[in-house]
Amino acid sequence: MSAKGGQVRVMRVKDWTHPVRAVRREVLTATPEVDEGKPPVLFVPGFGHGAWAFTEHWLEHTASRGFPAHAMSLRGHGGSGPAPEATLRAYTHDVAQVAASLPRQAVLVGHGAGALVVTHALARYPARAGVLVAPVFGGWGTAGVALLRNPVGTLPAIFGGRLRLSRRQLFSRELPDAAARGYTGRLGRAGKRAQWQLLTHREPEPAVGNPPMLVLGSPDDRVVSAAALGRAARRYGAAPLLFPGMGHDLMLDARWREPIDAILDWLDKER
Template sequence: MLSVIRTREWAFPVPPARREVLRATPEADLGKPPVLFVPGFGHAAWVFAEHWLEHTADRGFPAYAMSLRGHGASAPAPKADLRAYAHDVAQVAASLPRRAVIVGHGAGALAAAHALARYPAKAGVLVAPVFGGPSTALRNPLICLPALFGGRLRLSANQLFSRELPSSQGRTYAKRLGRASRKAQWQLLAGRNPEDPVGDPPVLVVGSPDDRIVHDSAVRKVARRYGGAPLLFPGMGHDLMLDARWREPIDAILDWLEKA
């Protein structure tokens, strides 16, 4: 397997951490690549286990969902940074039996993009990608302002889901959210573009023009960076994998993977 050596990684290695990884396997091995789902800040593996994990396995793809350090059932990591999150993604992907497809959501898409510069993925999928920078803070001042002073990025059900999802279900999901480390939040708001993917894998960008967290123009900008146009699902919220019409984006992603 191709390896990318970086001096900083050797001189200042990322501390090891226990990582939560959930999985669902198809009934028969069809030779399809494993799909690794990476949740965004405050989210954990459960957001994919709710719908997308089993659905992906039913489509014949071995499916895995991880929690970044400090999230879900992974080890606590109050001082983790984006480099540590990207390291987690690359390490979990490298542990899978075949070259994986990395699917990152939200700020997890930024961690996935950094991991794609280190791990030769079969393909990459960036869902509702939050690549940070000043535009993120300006679009969501009430969410981002507390993070500038060490608080958590606060996300409500109204910001995450469409009106099609029952409000009680949306509130239940929102209450399960945790937080990323302070340093990682600061780095997200500062904005640092990832390097180009190693091995030039195909990259698909997915989003919604009605996303209240990331503007449609930001999604299109990320798609242009990877040489394509985004696949958009009007009427859906930021957390496409939990929203009422969750089947539409994951089926479109898997259809694309079968042709990529």
């Protein structure tokens, strides 16, 4: 562990002996009109999504509330460099590196499987706070639920193919069909190894510095069950913040403003 510029960075032997391959990283930014000294917020998308999923609504809205806002694409996603053999370790490396490049200690906000990546990054980067949005922590139980709800889209992913999520899984019926089709049409795919690791991953190490944590989602999410959402929140000694009637992609759904305002209200109280 070393300190530089007021930030602590956690290094491991494997980072030196088997470093993660460098790749171009897409990071999109929205800046507040006035610097109020609030911490930067780094949004981390889930598998298949890119930074674009946050630029639709949450990025500019976060900046309008006085928080410097950044949205990244994991390698192989969005505008980041291709990485067909990407692993959870590589995704974690991307998040920790982008967070460490920001001028102030950042808040990490992970969505879906991006929330799992954030929990691993929190063991390497001393975040100001962590927010897990509709977290997908994987495991065979998660795969079983996905198979029941979307067998055609899920089964190929278990054998290395592309995971295909449906409009009904991602969004509520309030979102117009044209918008839903547009968003689902932009979905990419995660690396085969990363998809497999989502099923077999190890538990994340404890977060550096014990940052405050917030877990939120929808009881009507057809990707993350209400029971799984509750288990994720209990890991951090709290109950999840719920938004009934919304789909898995809270940041793109019709009532997108409600969850991001709840996150930012919570961050203002934690300052």
